[in-house]
Amino acid sequence: xxxxxxxxxxxxxxxxxxxxxxxxxxxxxxxxxxxxxxxxxxxxxxxxxxxxxxxxxxxxxxxxxxxxxxxxxxxxxxxxxxxxxxxxxxxxxxxxxxxxxxxxxxxxxxxxxxxxxxxxxxxxxxxxxxxxxxxxxxxxxxxxxxxxxxxxxxxxxxxxxxxxxxxxxxxxxxxxxxxxxxxxxxxxxxxxxxxxxxxxxxxxxxxxxxxxxxxxxxxxxxxxxxxxxxxxxxxxxxxxxxxxxx
Amino acid sequence: xxxxxxxxxxxxxxxxxxxxxxxxxxxxxxxxxxxxxxxxxxxxxxxxxxxxxxxxxxxxxxxxxxxxxxxxxxxxxxxxxxxxxxxxxxxxxxxxxxxxxxxxxxxxxxxxxxxxxxxxxxxxxxxxxxxxxxxxxxxxxxxxxxxxxxxxxxxxxxxxxxxxxxxxxxxxxxxxxxxxxxxxxxxxxxxxxxxxxxxxxxxxxxxxxxxxxxxxxxxxxxxxxxxxxxxxxxxxxxxxxxxxxxxxxxxxxxxxxxxxxxxxxxxxxxxxxxxxxxxxxxxxxxxxxxxxxxxxxxxxxxxxxxxx
Ligand SMILES: Nc1ncnc2c1ncn2[C@@H]1O[C@H](COP(=O)(O)OP(=O)(O)OP(=O)(O)O)[C@@H](O)[C@H]1O
Ligand SMILES: [Mg+2]
Numbered sequence: 211x212x213x214x215x216x217x218x219x220x221x222x223x224x225x226x227x228x229x230x231x232x233x234x235x236x237x238x239x240x241x242x243x244x245x246x247x248x249x250x251x252x253x254x255x256x257x258x259x260x261x262x263x264x265x266x267x268x269x270x271x272x273x274x275x276x277x278x279x280x281x282x283x284x285x286x287x288x289x290x291x292x293x294x295x296x297x298x299x300x301x302x303x304x305x306x307x308x309x310x311x312x313x314x315x316x317x318x319x320x321x322x323x324x325x326x327x328x329x330x331x332x333x334x335x336x337x338x339x340x341x342x343x344x345x346x347x348x349x350x351x352x353x354x355x356x357x358x359x360x361x362x363x364x365x366x367x368x369x370x371x372x373x374x375x376x377x378x379x380x381x382x383x384x385x386x387x388x389x390x391x392x393x394x395x396x397x398x399x400x401x402x403x404x405x406x407x408x409x410x411x412x413x414x415x416x417x418x419x420x421x422x423x424x425x426x427x428x429x430x431x432x433x434x435x436x437x438x439x440x441x442x443x444x445x446x447x448x449x450x451x452x453x454x455x456x
Numbered sequence: 457x458x459x460x461x462x463x464x465x466x467x468x469x470x471x472x473x474x475x476x477x478x479x480x481x482x483x484x485x486x487x488x489x490x491x492x493x494x495x496x497x498x499x500x501x502x503x504x505x506x507x508x509x510x511x512x513x514x515x516x517x518x519x520x521x522x523x524x525x526x527x528x529x530x531x532x533x534x535x536x537x538x539x540x541x542x543x544x545x546x547x548x549x550x551x552x553x554x555x556x557x558x559x560x561x562x563x564x565x566x567x568x569x570x571x572x573x574x575x576x577x578x579x580x581x582x583x584x585x586x587x588x589x590x591x592x593x594x595x596x597x598x599x600x601x602x603x604x605x606x607x608x609x610x611x612x613x614x615x616x617x618x619x620x621x622x623x624x625x626x627x628x629x630x631x632x633x634x635x636x637x638x639x640x641x642x643x644x645x646x647x648x649x650x651x652x653x654x655x656x657x658x659x660x661x662x663x664x665x666x667x668x669x670x671x672x673x674x675x676x677x678x679x680x681x682x683x684x685x686x687x688x689x690x691x692x693x694x695x696x697x698x699x700x701x702x703x704x705x706x707x708x709x710x711x712x713x714x715x716x717x718x719x720x721x722x723x724x725x726x727x728x729x730x731x732x733x734x735x736x737x738x739x740x741x742x743x744x745x746x747x748x749x750x751x752x753x754x755x756x757x758x759x760x761x762x763x764x
Contacts, residue, residue: 216556220542227544298540302601305504305536306557307529454507 213308214316221320225286231324234285238328241278246335253343276393279364284385286324287368288378290317291450295376300453310450314443318369325361329354349425356422359435360415364389366442373449457482457609457639458503463512465498472498474663475512480656482608485635487650488643490660491761496643497537499660500611503641504534517608530559533607535615539598543587547578547597550586551604558605572600575630577623591618599627603634610634612642616649628653647753657753661761675750679724684732685716685745692739693717699735702728714744 225231294300303313339345367388372381396416399407411417418431458480465473473495480486488496502509503516505525513520519527542550548569555565573582576596581589586597595618602610615631616624631640631653644650650657650671657674659667667674682703686693690708693715697706703719710716721728729746736743751759 212561213557216553220545220553224542224544297543298536298538299542300540301501301506301536302534302540305506305529305532305534306554306605307526307559308557309526 213312217308217313217316218320221290221317222323225320225324228289230285230289234282235328238278238282239331241274242332242335245275246332250339250342253339276390279360280386280389280393282328283325283361283364283368283389284382286321287365287372287385288381289372290321290369291373292376292378292381296378310447314369314373314446314450318365318443318446321369322361322365325365326358329357346425349423352422352425352427355427356419356431359422359432360419362439363415363435363442366439366446367392370442370446370449373446457484457517458641459513459515460499460503461513463499463502463514464510465495465502465507466510471663473502473509476660476663476665478658478665478668480639480641482639483635483637484656485631485640485654486642486656486658487654488641488658488660489645489647489650489757490643493662494660494761495663496660497613500534500613500641500643504532504611505529530605531608532611533602533605533609534611535598535602535613537613539595541586541594541597541601544585546583546585547589548573548582550597551600554601555604560605568604568606572603575603576600577626592620592623595619596623599630608638610638610640610642612640614644615642616644616646624649647757651753659757659760666760667756671753674756675753679720680748680750681718681720681755682729682732683716683718683745683747683749684736684743685714686736686741686743687713688715688739688741690715693736693741696735696739697732700728700731702726702731716745 291300294303304310336345336350368381368385371385371388372378375381392413392415395410395414399410399414402410412434418434421428421431458478460479461477463473463476464471476495476499488499490496501507502514503521505521505528508522515521516528517531519531521528545553551569551572552565555568560568573579576599578593578596578600581593586594589597595615599612599615602612610631612631616627619627628649631642634640635653635655642654654671656670657668658665690710694706694708694717697703697717697719700719702722704722706717706719708715708717719732727748729748733743733746
């Protein structure tokens with residue numbers, strides 16, 4: 211546990227000091243701010259009926275949101291292992307008494323922490339909204355919980371891919387495409403045969419994420435996100451170990 | 457401290473380490489020598505548990521490097537070949553981080569940090585960012601990192617490259633000092649350094665160990681060389697020396713009209729100086745030197761790693 215804390219602190223500090231992180235954070239806040247503005251405009255138009263699901267706009271209701279999530283996650287996870295491989299620091303790291311699992315979990319947790327910290331400023335939007343209309347805090351909570359689970363899964367995907375190669379760019383690219391493919395499953399289910407539709411539907415991130423934006427916490431979705439996260443982290447540990455057999 | 461038996465490491469189709477066996481006792485300072493690509497770094501990576509061997513056994517402090525890897529790593533301070541460091545960290549941040557990973561904390565961490573910063577003369581740069589350090593200073597940070605855990609076994613892969621002569625000397629002193637009660641295994645291409653620092657030498661060549669012995673045994677076990685200097689044309693000296701039947705591997709060099717010839721004798725028990733003298737005397741060339749010398753480590757190294 212001490213090792214984990216030491217490793218985690220360094221990872222978080224590095225994310226904090228890397229210029230990429232700031233670019234990523236800015237882009238993220240600009241896009242989410244823009245979505246919020248659209249949301250406010252929508253609420254201001256009296257002609258439209260007020261739906262329960264206005265928060266869908268903030269949490270995953272738009273295409274740009276998913277693009278940004280994909281890009282942000284890829285950018286923050288790309289260097290976790292690739293950079294250590296490229297510069298050779300992995301050799302220094304792995305010859306101290308730490309286990310591969312500690313290393314993987316600390317990197318994962320640091321990236322996840324950073325991603326979730328980016329969401330903290332958005333609480334201000336919720337607060338502002340609360341001033342003007344009645345906000346269903348159950349829905350807000352579910353939205354944030356869903357976001358957390360989603361980020362767990364995407365971060366574990368990013369770290370897994372980063373652990374397979376020594377180029378940050380390749381890691382970014384593959385993770386980005388991978389995440390977009392996961393999202394696309396939702397649109398693809400209409401064009402595949404009935405037999406496959408069920409599979410696509412279950413595998414689709416959007417399908418699993420949607421209930422959260424409506425304030426529903428479904429155990430099936432929670433299990434979906436957590437089990438995929440655990441599986442991908444397991445793969446990462448194996449991939450880090452595999453350096454020994456190459 | 458280290459027991460290695462029949463260790464083999466193959467990369468895809470290349471055998472980098474080929475059935476090597478050696479032992480290192482506690483308190484030894486061992487020099488691991490060999491030409492480029494001999495397998496020194498590979499051997500060190502196996503000893504430090506960075507990668508497992510293809511076959512064979514290696515034990516450090518009684519623990520198997522593969523099966524009890526964590527325990528082995530607690531005993532080792534390792535400085536890898538190109539000294540990889542985290543560029544964005546400050547020197548003292550980095551050392552504190554590394555110290556924690558190696559199990560230090562609180563006051564003992566602070567004490568150890570001060571001690572290694574002192575020993576490696578990093579006081580001036582302790583709060584600088586590693587990225588902005590000179591190569592030599594980065595090298596010292598790597599050394600400080602290897603030392604911080606106060607390890608029983610230090611594994612140093614070419615520790616003095618990139619250092620200035622003063623610093624090289626300091627590092628040698630430091631290694632000697634550590635070697636009093638610790639075990640050190642270091643690789644280097646600077647042979648005089650090995651002669652100064654190491655008590656034991658292992659010479660590797662193409663993945664195999666071609667010589668391993670204590671420094672003194674290695675030198676006395678190898679044949680002494682005869683040296684003679686006369687004033688004469690080089691070609692004629694070479695021709696004349698062919699008359700000394702016992703001499704072989706004759707190497708000549710010329711400097712300001714004086715020709716220096718070095719040779720080995722086929723008769724190790726007998727001194728052939730007299731024969732050399734008598735042969736050269738016939739030509740009545742001025743002679744200013746006729747002597748024997750012990751082989752230097754360089755002589756041994758060249759002999760071991762060029763034939764075969
Ligand atoms: N990761 C690797 N994959 C494939 N071959 C490798 C790898 N690392 C080293 N080798 C090969 O193994 C052999 C031994 O390499 P090693 O680095 O151990 O040599 P060395 O004795 O340290 O040489 P040097 O004095 O140049 O540092 C070399 O032929 C090298 O090309
Ligand atoms: Mg080497």
